[in-house]
Amino acid sequence: MKILGIETSCDETALSIVEASGDQLSPHFEILNTALYSQIEIHRQYGGVFPAVAKREHSMNVTPLLESLLENYETTPFDATSVDWQNIETILEREPELFAKLKTFIETHEKPVIDMIAVTSGPGLEPALWVGINAARALSAIWNIPVLPVNHMEGHIVSVLLEGTATQFPMLALLISGGHTELILIESWGAYKKIGETLDDAIGEAYDKVARMLGLPYPGGPEISKLASFARDNNISDESIILPRPMQHTKDFNFSLSGLKTAVLYKVQAIGEVTDAHKQCIAREFEQAVTDVVTTKTTRAIEAHHVHALIVGGGVIANQYLRDALASVATSFDIPVLFPSKELATDNAVMIAIAGYVKQFDTQPTVCPEIRASGNLQLEA
Numbered sequence: 001m002k003i004l005g006i007e008t009s010c011d012e013t014a015l016s017i018v019e020a021s022g023d024q025l026s027p028h029f030e031i032l033n034t035a036l037y038s039q040i041e042i043h044r045q046y047g048g049v050f051p052a053v054a055k056r057e058h059s060m061n062v063t064p065l066l067e068s069l070l071e072n073y074e075t076t077p078f079d080a081t082s083v084d085w086q087n088i089e090t091i092l093e094r095e096p097e098l099f100a101k102l103k104t105f106i107e108t109h110e111k112p113v114i115d116m117i118a119v120t121s122g123p124g125l126e127p128a129l130w131v132g133i134n135a136a137r138a139l140s141a142i143w144n145i146p147v148l149p150v151n152h153m154e155g156h157i158v159s160v161l162l163e164g165t166a167t168q169f170p171m172l173a174l175l176i177s178g179g180h181t182e183l184i185l186i187e188s189w190g191a192y193k194k195i196g197e198t199l200d201d202a203i204g205e206a207y208d209k210v211a212r213m214l215g216l217p218y219p220g221g222p223e224i225s226k227l228a229s230f231a232r233d234n235n236i237s238d239e240s241i242i243l244p245r246p247m248q249h250t251k252d253f254n255f256s257l258s259g260l261k262t263a264v265l266y267k268v269q270a271i272g273e274v275t276d277a278h279k280q281c282i283a284r285e286f287e288q289a290v291t292d293v294v295t296t297k298t299t300r301a302i303e304a305h306h307v308h309a310l311i312v313g314g315g316v317i318a319n320q321y322l323r324d325a326l327a328s329v330a331t332s333f334d335i336p337v338l339f340p341s342k343e344l345a346t347d348n349a350v351m352i353a354i355a356g357y358v359k360q361f362d363t364q365p366t367v368c369p370e371i372r373a374s375g376n377l378q379l380e381a
């Protein structure tokens, strides 16, 4: 089965074609093609992602990306004069630039060999999500290919399946990104139970906000992590910079990051003239505080739910220090830890195609279904 994945939930416009085979418990995936455009440079000027800007960028970039995705890809003959363009224009009513470019593209290209389209319907920025959804519905109507909406967070979870690992349930997933910090108990694919989450900021968001306080560019996660690792490697620390570990010892599986972020703000204000050395020390202590809390909560969740594996997903897992700390936690329980590859750790469309494959065992995809963007889409059914 060849699946076209479409992801536009935040600031990456991503398309992929994944070939999937095997049953739901031991699927096999091969990436055939991918095309991704990151809007990071545009959002950097504003210090964060603005939904209207993200939407505009997605609308402009979907068709050029589709074109590069399908270059040299297997096609079958297609008669574009049979397309009901009025219907397609209605579907893309709010993305006129996308409609114009797409029409030209379709009229000059054959139909790709694709069996199903999987598109992110949430969670994320709704204006951004709508672009992907409408593009998926338009392509579905044009090419007569069925579509399944998928949950972005499920995409982050199943992204580890590309590595071809056998799965034994229950498993625990820790999802840490710019919008999410959650512990999910996985009873089987599609059966998820959220056992803990952040009560305020997500971890990636806290990284980004602390970076901004230190005058570092967006996205701040990689910047903080570079400074922190420099400080660790060179034994740079400052005993006067001690940050709290909010909720580390509460009996639940929830997180709170806003107190930690505020503690950094007060520290920065108290210091006044923040030097590079201050930044390195703050980054190191901040990363240590986050790591302490995350490993403690994950340890407790593994203990309480007797899981057979730990999956870690989301953009923050690009962070090597956290990765190593979580790997040690799993090792201490003698269970495997599954990480996505570096390319699949941040937002991408391969994980969306994989999620679509896992989901189609339980839910039949249909041509041009009604799909709503859901900014707060939950993993639990």
Ligand code: KG4
Pocket: 010, 176, 177, 178, 179, 180, 203, 204, 205, 207, 208, 219, 220, 221, 222, 225, 314, 315, 316, 317, 318, 319, 320, 345, 346, 347
């Ligand atoms: O999953 P993702 O690509 O997008 C969301 O769905 O949010 O995650 C992006 C987040 C950003 O907050 C970014 O600062 C953070 O992941 N991030 C990192 C690192 N690389 C990216 N945080 C800490 N350390 C990193 N190395």
Ligand code: ZN
Pocket: 152, 156, 177, 314, 315, 346, 347
């Ligand atoms: Zn994400």
